[in-house]
Amino acid sequence: MTGPVVVVGDTLLDRDVEGVVNRLCPDSPVPVLDETASVDRPGGAGLAAVFAAAQGAEVALVTALADDAGGARLSSLLTAAGVQVYPLSLAGATAEKIRLRARGRVLLRHDRGGGAQEPGHPGEAVLRLIAVAGAVLVSDYGRGVARHPALRAALAATRAPVVWDPHPRGPAPVPGVRLATPNEAEARELAKVAPGGSRLATASRAAQGLRERWRAGAVAVTLGGDGALLSHAGSTPLMVPTPASAEGDTCGAGDRFAATATIALAQGALVSEAVQRAVAEACAYVAGGGVAGALPAPARPAPPPDRPGTPLAVGDRVGVGPAAAVAARVRAAGGTVVATGGCFDLLHAGHVATLQAARHLGDCLIVCLNSDASVAGLKGADRPVVSQADRARLLTALSCVDAVLVFDESTPHAALSWLRPDVWVKGGDYATGAGDEPALPEADILRRWGGHTVVVPYLDGRSTTDLIAAARSGGGREPGLSTTPARPSVGRTR
Numbered sequence: 001m002t003g004p005v006v007v008v009g010d011t012l013l014d015r016d017v018e019g020v021v022n023r024l025c026p027d028s029p030v031p032v033l034d035e036t037a038s039v040d041r042p043g044g045a046g047l048a049a050v051f052a053a054a055q056g057a058e059v060a061l062v063t064a065l066a067d068d069a070g071g072a073r074l075s076s077l078l079t080a081a082g083v084q085v086y087p088l089s090l091a092g093a094t095a096e097k098i099r100l101r102a103r104g105r106v107l108l109r110h111d112r113g114g115g116a117q118e119p120g121h122p123g124e125a126v127l128r129l130i131a132v133a134g135a136v137l138v139s140d141y142g143r144g145v146a147r148h149p150a151l152r153a154a155l156a157a158t159r160a161p162v163v164w165d166p167h168p169r170g171p172a173p174v175p176g177v178r179l180a181t182p183n184e185a186e187a188r189e190l191a192k193v194a195p196g197g198s199r200l201a202t203a204s205r206a207a208q209g210l211r212e213r214w215r216a217g218a219v220a221v222t223l224g225g226d227g228a229l230l231s232h233a234g235s236t237p238l239m240v241p242t243p244a245s246a247e248g249d250t251c252g253a254g255d256r257f258a259a260t261a262t263i264a265l266a267q268g269a270l271v272s273e274a275v276q277r278a279v280a281e282a283c284a285y286v287a288g289g290g291v292a293g294a295l296p297a298p299a300r301p302a303p304p305p306d307r308p309g310t311p312l313a314v315g316d317r318v319g320v321g322p323a324a325a326v327a328a329r330v331r332a333a334g335g336t337v338v339a340t341g342g343c344f345d346l347l348h349a350g351h352v353a354t355l356q357a358a359r360h361l362g363d364c365l366i367v368c369l370n371s372d373a374s375v376a377g378l379k380g381a382d383r384p385v386v387s388q389a390d391r392a393r394l395l396t397a398l399s400c401v402d403a404v405l406v407f408d409e410s411t412p413h414a415a416l417s418w419l420r421p422d423v424w425v426k427g428g429d430y431a432t433g434a435g436d437e438p439a440l441p442e443a444d445i446l447r448r449w450g451g452h453t454v455v456v457p458y459l460d461g462r463s464t465t466d467l468i469a470a471a472r473s474g475g476g477r478e479p480g481l482s483t484t485p486a487r488p489s490v491g492r493t494r
Contacts, residue, residue, distance in 0.1 A: 003132045003160065004058040004084070005266055007259075009045030009139035009146060011063040011078075012095045012113075013070045016041075016292070021102045033100050033107060041295055042077050043097055045139035047252055048165070050081045050295065051259040052137070057266070060084040060133075062126050064119035064145055065418055067324035070094025072418045076407075079414035081295075086129060086448045087417050088145070089120030095143060099251075116143040116169075122150050123450040133160040135266030137258055138177075142169030161265040164216070165258040166190065175215040179271055181258045181278075182210070187221045200229065200239070207231035218271045220278075222257055224250065225286075227279050232271055240276050242283040249290030256294070257282040317396045323405040326364050327419060335363030339421035341412040343370045345384040347394050354427030357456035359400035361423050366403045367395050368412040368419070377410055416445050424453045 019033040042050055049061040061078060065071040065087045071094050078085050095113035099106050127150065130136060136158060140146040147170065155162060156174040164173035164180045168189045173180055182190060184203060191206035191213075207219040208231050218232035220240075227241040260281040264274035285294055316322060327337050340358045344351055344367070359365040369392055375384040384391065392404045407415040416424065424442050443453045 003134035004060045004129070005052050005135050005137065005262060006060050006062065006130055006133040006160075007045050007049040007052065007137045007139055007262075008062045008130070008151060008155070009048070009137075009165075010095070010116075010141035010143035011046035011061070011065070011074055012043035012097050012141065013074055014041045014043035014047070014291075015039070015096060015098045017098060017100050019100070019102055021107075031102075031107065033102060039292075040073060040077060041291065042074055042081070043252075044095075044141040044143075044255075045137075045145070046074060046078055046083075047291070048137060048139045048255040048259045049078065049083045051252075051256050052263055053082045054294070055260070055263055057263050058084075060086055060129055062086045062088070062122065062129070062145070062151070064088040064090035064117075064143075066090045066092060066094045067328050067418075068093055069320045070096055070113070072320045072324075072405075072415070075418035076409065076414040079409065079417060084448075085414075085417040086122075086126050087420055088122055088126075088148075089420065090117055092117040095141075119145050119148060122148065122154075123448070125448045125450070126151075127154045130154040130158050130160075133158060135160050135262045136162045137262040138162065138164045138173070139255065139258065140165060140167040140170035142167035147171045161262075163258055163262045163265065165254065173214050173216060176217070177214070178217045178265060179261060179274065180210065180214060180216045180219045181222060181254070181261065182206075182219070183222045183254055184224070187219075199223070203229045204231065204237045207237060208235075218275075220261070220275045222254060222282075225283075227283075228257070228275055230272060230275050238272055238275075240272075240279045243280050244283060244287070246283045246287035248286045248288075249292065250286055252291045252294070253282045253286055256285045317402070318392045318404045318406065320405065323366050323403040323419065326366060326403045327421075330362075330364045333363070336361070336423060337364055337366065337419075337421045338362035338423045338425060339366045339368060339416070339419060340425040340427075341368035341370070341415075343375045343379070343384060344391050344395060345375060345379075345386055347386075347391070350427065352398065354425070354456055355395075355398060356400045357427070358423075358425035361425065361454065361456075364402040365400055366405060366419065366421065367401055368415045369395065369404050369406045371406050371408045374408055374410060412442065413445055416442060417448075420449050420451065421446075422451050424451060426453070426455050427457070 015038055017035055017038045019035040021031040021033055023032050025032050045063055049059050053059040061083050093113045098110040100108045138146050152174050161178040164177045166182050187206040191209045193202055193206045203221045207221045211219040211231050220228045220230045222228045230238040257278040261274040261278040264277045330337050338358055338361050372388045388406055395401050395404050405415055424446050440453045446453050
């Protein structure tokens with residue numbers, strides 16, 4: 001494998017809502033689910049990317065993220081799973097798939113997020129990524145990413161093996177893909193196969209017809225617990241059975257199959273070998289408990305429906321919603337979105353100078369603020385001194401700050417992948433002397449959508465750590481701090 005595995009497609013937010021049923025609804029004969037916890041996971045192309053990353057591959061995901069809480073949550077989940085996100089803009093809301101479950105059984109699935117929306121144009125970094133990929137998986141969920149002309153041109157031109165997991169509402173694969181992987185129902189619908197004949201005969205006719213129509217190297221029709229039927233060179237298909245009988249939650253099995261086949265092709269396997277490996281992996285996945293077994297996550301109380309998974313927000317300028325609204329308004333007017341980040345514990349003159357300088361570089365300033373948990377992880381259990389709610393309140397009191405976005409991770413990478421600022425600003429001397437560009441760790445991320453990183457002057461001698469140390473020691477003088485004893489305040493009792 002000479003390059004990353006690149007997954008291209010539509011990402012959804014999957015949520016499993018767990019609960020108990022102890023009664024029927026009084027006004028309708030349906031069960032009442034008392035929710036106890038929920039688990040969020042990436043779905044669609046995002047799930048395929050997470051599966052590929054879990055198998056040890058370097059994975060980059062080209063997908064569209066909406067400017068809403070669901071998009072922010074997806075960016076956080078994907079980044080935590082080790083997936084490099086190359087985001088495209090997306091109008092409208094994040095598509096969500098919510099499964100209501102009790103005692104391990106699905107009672108109802110609730111889909112929301114509206115219809116498909118055309119994603120934004122991919123930048124040069126995305127097109128270069130596809131060109132140098134070790135393998136490409138197109139995970140089409142019929143919401144528009146696989147239909148984008150610039151992406152299709154890049155997919156048709158890449159020398160990497162391309163696996164295409166199609167959707168009936170999506171476009172046909174580009175000519176020349178190495179392998180297409182429809183499931184049985186999708187293959188029948190896409191091939192318009194007339195009813196009649198055995199199951200294997202129907203699958204064979206569908207696979208052969210799709211391979212010819214799409215000019216694909218091979219088509220593997222997945223048959224659930226029976227394995228997969230592969231139509232490739234010659235008129236006789238290859239039937240790949242499952243190595244063992246497996247029953248359980250099949251949600252995500254198709255994504256597991258496609259991700260495994262893609263990694264196998266990237267490693268130089270033949271198509272038949274890749275399909276055999278994918279069948280075995282999908283079978284083990286179902287037998288192991290499906291997505292809950294493959295991607296275990298601690299169940300947690302479900303967040304409010306309008307802010308899934310987002311940290312505590314204070315005021316009307318703090319949180320995902322306000323940050324998204326500011327960015328959308330500026331972009332609609334053709335302006336420049338500027339962002340900066342940090343802990344901002346004990347806000348001081350050095351912070352203010354950086355924030356003011358950053359605001360002058362564009363038409364808004366959004367501050368990515370480390371949460372209390374994030375600060376404690378970075379600086380120790382005795383930090384922060386000031387809570388995230390108060391830090392956010394102080395920041396929004398500054399006229400140069402338009403919105404504050406609180407994040408829980410140790411770095412702002414997930415927040416940046418969702419926010420997609422035009423300019424990322426840091427204060428201080430980050431230059432390495434090796435070139436003109438500061439060595440900011442966020443620089444590579446900003447390049448994914450054509451953004452830029454800059455450094456602005458920082459007031460020397462201003463340090464939160466030094467301020468805290470001076471306050472605790474009760475001695476010495478920090479730059480910018482007065483050592484004059486405070487006068488007793490009038491009218492106050494001690």
